[in-house]
Amino acid sequence: ATPMLSVRGATRAQVEALAARVNNPRGPISIAVTNSANHHVLSGFPDDLAAFGVETAKEHRKQARLREEKVRGGAVFAPVLEYLDVTLPFHSPLMQPAVDRTVEWARACGFDEDRARALAEEVLLNHVDWAARVRATLEDTDPAKLWIVDLGPGTTLGKLIGHVAEGTGVGIVEATTLAERAALSTATDEPARTQNWKVFAPRLAHTPAGDRLVTRFSKLTGKPPVLLPGMTPTTVDPEIVAAAANAGYWAELAGGGQVTAEVFDRHVARLEELLDEGRTVEFNAMFMDRYLWNLQFGSTRIVPKKRASGAPIDGVVISAGVPELDEAVELIAKLRKDGLPYVSFKPGTVDQIRQVIRIAKAVAPTVILMQVEGGAAGGHHSWESLDDLLTSTYAEVRACDNLVLVAGGGIGTPDRAADYLSGQWSRAYGLPDMPVDGVRSSAPP
Structure with a gap:
């Protein structure tokens, strides 16, 4: 142990709560540096910081047990602790005598x-709030026009800035070595900038039919960025699905209730009676249910066959699991050939989201949709926090140009839906705005 400890993966409140649990510390355990909203550096006596590590391990075991017992969802609390190679607790009240000695000198x-x-x-x-200082610099100018050059020594500074500035469009240039500086002096192209997530923000379009909210989802589908997701039994019957579709919305017929070809035929026939001319619906399929999957898209293929006969179905949502890469690529090609141009996956874990990203890259430039599913409000195929899922993967998703991002699970009010569409929901975590392209209006299947 040393007098300074890096804690990545915990908020300030969590760090302070754990520090308060240390029994009979020799001295103060203080937050010396805030590198980002979930990365802090502590200063204190080495024994006290070691005790902090013990309390952190206890909390991790407790949260893991609650998750295993399904008492709570979301990511298990598991911060990464690393001691700094220092001999003194900088940015700590313990250094007050050194300050006094400096003044005497x-x-x-x-x-x-x-x-x-x-x-x-x-x-x-x-205390040094590095994140706040970087944000203040970005607020004083247009980040999309700002360049930050890291001249070293080392690459630590550039990495710290990059983490805080991610999503703002700022340009960060590494020039810590002679080779890097020489390359810059002869470069003919402008260096790449960080992602600018403002480009994903919705905009208001004024049309003869009234104002419309424009997002990547609405551009792709021609429909508003609020979806009626499939839900068994709510959207098994066609009435509510047809009502939403006739109002212009993306509306999913729940495949979980289409248990035989006869039931499906009856529901599609009723849909065709209820739908206005030119209106379409989407079909929500449960990948993990092998009987239903084989009936609907496998060996029997009742959905593609019905589409071929002219049924008003133009999209497929694959929920309850994500296919393997090769199977997914083949499936997308087959569905599009069958006249189903909108293919959406519904991941409920970080690993599943990254699997969908791999699928999107493999089928580029074909555009696919991803409906990230949080576990709140009946998210049956997720046990995760929607915000955890989004903050963990947002940059990776937005780096994929052919992936349209929809979010749902616990979005129960218009104001909350607006927070996700505008991206303002992420401000609670000290992050730049992270807009999504669409939101689901109720609990997913």
């Missing part, structure tokens, strides 16, 4: 005592 040398104290406190005593 300044006085003895005839230096400005106030200035000496201010400088010494900044190096030895004061």
